[in-house]
Amino acid sequence: TxxxxxxxxxxxxxxxxxxxxxxxxxxxxxxxxxxxxxxxxxxxxxxxxxVITGEHGVGLAKKPWIKDALGEVAYATHHTVKSALDPNGILNPGKFLD
Structure with a gap:
């Protein structure tokens, strides 16, 4: 490039x-x-x-690749936990998870 x-x-x-x-x-x-x-x-x-991230976390720049990085099961688990902790979707909407 x-x-x-x-x-x-x-x-x-x-x-x-x-x-x-x-x-x-x-x-x-x-x-x-x-x-x-x-x-x-x-x-x-x-x-x-x-891995695409280390001790600094994911960040928005790496968001397009996070599903591939985590795998389907871990990504779904993140959604489950987020939904349980934030049922109204008001905490950082659209940031880490869509």
Missing amino acids: GIPVACFGHAGDGNIHTNLMVEDYADPVVREKADAALDILFTWVLENGG
Whole structure:
């Protein structure tokens, strides 16, 4: 994709963070290119038994891949717990779970 990537983290325990170095993510052209790069990266990571998040949590940037990362059962469990704790859907609507 031609986007520079900064890699850092905790190599001793295999935890590598990656940040795409883009100038203006608000620019639709830049955003489309960055999202395509993330899709390539996260798909590869998941296909190779890795995870897309570590100690910092998921965040909105990784939301499109969370269902694949968790699997159907864990994702459904998140929905069940969220529904039990927030039956009216008022806590962070649309953030982590749709």
